[in-house]
Amino acid sequence: MNANKEINPAEKIIQAITVTAELTGTQLSANAAAVMAEDLLAYPLDKVLIAFERCRRELKGRLTLAAILERIDDGWQSAEEAFNTLVAGWENEHLSILTTHTAMHAAESASALFNAGDKYRAGLAFKTAYERIVSEKKAKGIQPDWYVSAGLDKEQLAQLVTEAAATGKITNDYALALLPAGEERMNIEAGNLLTDKQKEEGKARLGNLLNLIAQKCALS
Known part of the structure; x- marks a missing residue:
């Protein structure tokens, strides 16, 4: 052998x-x-x-x-993470959130309790429904079905959508449907999908390069 x-x-x-x-x-x-x-x-x-x-x-x-x-990290949010994301959107109408259709479905059994002021029981109800549905989808190899719930803050929405498209969580077509005409839409149409972190890293590399060039010029 x-x-x-x-x-x-x-x-x-x-x-x-x-x-x-x-x-x-x-x-x-x-x-x-x-x-x-x-x-x-x-x-x-x-x-x-x-x-x-x-x-x-x-x-x-x-x-x-x-x-x-x-225990397989397949992109699905934990029940706690998914619920906290939804709560952030429920409590702030200006905030856009990136969640899944699965989480929205599971929230049907929890939203009434949350609206009645019982966040604890709402969380338990959501966890039960969410983990059951996700377990069934994981067993079938189904990937997360990401969904953007748009808030009133258009700038934050644009940032969220751009990052979601850049990381492959949503398609470019879906991202374009959520964005008005603007720089973010033009970047997606051009395939220029860089997250803020990637842009900052790029600026840092450019700054280091310019410093090296300046030092070489000073020595010559």
Whole structure:
């Protein structure tokens, strides 16, 4: 056997399943491990392997597919993060928020409680509904369905939409539909999608380059 032969993703996942099952005292048949590996191939390998590492550290019971999926960083917000994002929008009509259609759906069972002033029970109701729906979507390999809830502050909306498009959370077409004519819309149409952080980093690199040029000119 060639020691340098690269192990394919399925084999790496099977190895991770075997080791993690042993360390958690879980008995899995070969068929069960193969089915589990097939389901996990829908996700990026590096994130799956990190999820196994977390299972080995965190699990106190049997290894299950649900336990692995819960630990895969697949872009879905946690229930707490999703709820806090919605609350920020509910409490400030000027604020635009980036959430998901899934979170909006889960909020149907919580908004009445929140409007009645019971934020605690609203959070519990949201968590129950959100985690159930997200768990079902994760099991099917469905990615987050990002949605922009627009507030009254047009400048903040433009910044939010531009960053969401730059990070690939929303499509350019969706971003353009949310923006009026302006610099941000022109940047998206031209494919010039830089976040504020990237722009600042670019300015810093340019400043360093100009300083070096100035120093060389001074020495010549």
